[in-house]
Amino acid sequence: MSNPETKSRAGDDLSPAQALTAAMTGFMSDFKAFSHDVKAQLQEQDTRMTKLDRKTMMTARPALAQAASEEAPHQKAFAAYLRSGDDDGLRGLAIEGKAMSTAVAADGGYLVDPQTAATIQGTLSSTASIRSIASVVNVDATSFDVLVDHSEMGAGWASETAARTETDTPQIERISIPLHELSALPKASQRLLDDSAFDIEGWLAGRIADKFARSEAAAFVSGDGIDKPKGFLSYPTIGNDSWSWGSLGYVPSETTGGITRADPIIDLVYALGANYRANAKFVMNSKTAGHVRKLKDNDGRFVWADGLALGEPARLLGYPVLIAEDMPDIDDAAMAIAFGDFAAGYTVAERPDLRVLRDPFSAKPHVLFYATKRVGGAVSDFAAIKLMKFAVS
Numbered sequence: 001m002s003n004p005e006t007k008s009r010a011g012d013d014l015s016p017a018q019a020l021t022a023a024m025t026g027f028m029s030d031f032k033a034f035s036h037d038v039k040a041q042l043q044e045q046d047t048r049m050t051k052l053d054r055k056t057m058m059t060a061r062p063a064l065a066q067a068a069s070e071e072a073p074h075q076k077a078f079a080a081y082l083r084s085g086d087d088d089g090l091r092g093l094a095i096e097g098k099a100m101s102t103a104v105a106a107d108g109g110y111l112v113d114p115q116t117a118a119t120i121q122g123t124l125s126s127t128a129s130i131r132s133i134a135s136v137v138n139v140d141a142t143s144f145d146v147l148v149d150h151s152e153m154g155a156g157w158a159s160e161t162a163a164r165t166e167t168d169t170p171q172i173e174r175i176s177i178p179l180h181e182l183s184a185l186p187k188a189s190q191r192l193l194d195d196s197a198f199d200i201e202g203w204l205a206g207r208i209a210d211k212f213a214r215s216e217a218a219a220f221v222s223g224d225g226i227d228k229p230k231g232f233l234s235y236p237t238i239g240n241d242s243w244s245w246g247s248l249g250y251v252p253s254e255t256t257g258g259i260t261r262a263d264p265i266i267d268l269v270y271a272l273g274a275n276y277r278a279n280a281k282f283v284m285n286s287k288t289a290g291h292v293r294k295l296k297d298n299d300g301r302f303v304w305a306d307g308l309a310l311g312e313p314a315r316l317l318g319y320p321v322l323i324a325e326d327m328p329d330i331d332d333a334a335m336a337i338a339f340g341d342f343a344a345g346y347t348v349a350e351r352p353d354l355r356v357l358r359d360p361f362s363a364k365p366h367v368l369f370y371a372t373k374r375v376g377g378a379v380s381d382f383a384a385i386k387l388m389k390f391a392v393s
Helices: 004-010 016-068 072-084 102-107 114-126 190-194 200-222 263-271 286-292
Strands: 135-138 143-149 172-178 180-184 187-189 237-239 248-252 281-284 319-323 335-340 346-350 355-359 366-379 385-389
Touching (some): 187 190, 248 263, 263 385, 281 286, 286 335
Parallel strands (some): 237 248, 248 385, 281 319
Antiparallel strands (some): 143 172, 180 366, 335 385, 346 366
16 A cells, blocks of 8 residues: 555645645555455455365265164164075174164064054054053063062151151062063065055054054953963952042942942042042043943033143043043943052063064965064052952942
């Protein structure tokens, strides 16, 4: 940048005003040149940054594609095993045991791919089963132990100088839930499996989920505990006035094989402890629900209210109702209605893995798929569930 002071000296014959004008003109010219240089540098830098961003995006694309297709080898290998029995792809995969494991080959089967397992698990969780309201835990052992404190700890008042006396200590109850094997055996023709347009994974997941859901739902309600979960209706029952730990308390409907008033249902609600009522739900089948929804209170109002929004459960005396078709029908001495906090009262323990064995020999020309998983269930808190017995007392 030229010095305007030099220019003014060169023109000694200029007046002060003309010298100032010449100096300002030179300054503006130099400033415009400087601005042009700055803009050119910024434009060049912006061009370089754009090129760098494009190069970064181009180099990132393979990484993104690789991350998105991480499960593709598992699905491809599993699909090949289901269609043709080719297990070479599965044997060559080094994957975590919870997803797939080559160690399962020794048992003659393979664990399903994560996407199929998630589909089955999602279907089981959304079905009208005790599973949807119970406590569900994943275990890696043959059983699951629940520790429950069902007694009161002693306490007492004391003055500042008085001697303290020993108080009662709580009793801890250990409830062991063994895991049992649940199986499904869908079959498909080999010609259908050879069709590349056939969604073998989706079909298999749907069939397994349907069978498992029906089998589990029945076992969680009335299973005898022999090679299957023990349902909550299989435990000893006793009148709620005489209830003790190890049995489920019941309230009579006051009518043999039926119910004519809403009062027994109100008694059932308040037979449950206040600490459980906040999360409590009714459980009954459709026939029982059709009978109960006709009941009215003493003021002539229905005690049953349908859900106000799509997917919202119906409510009985303000509490949600789960329609479980495996509950018994109303009959003499039947325990057709249950009410309680099932998240606290019933625990479902299961192993997260699910394995499939392909059998092309036993049902030619069809191929059998023997799917198994291990699951157990038991009452974990006997104070959290109450029943209604359809009897006079």
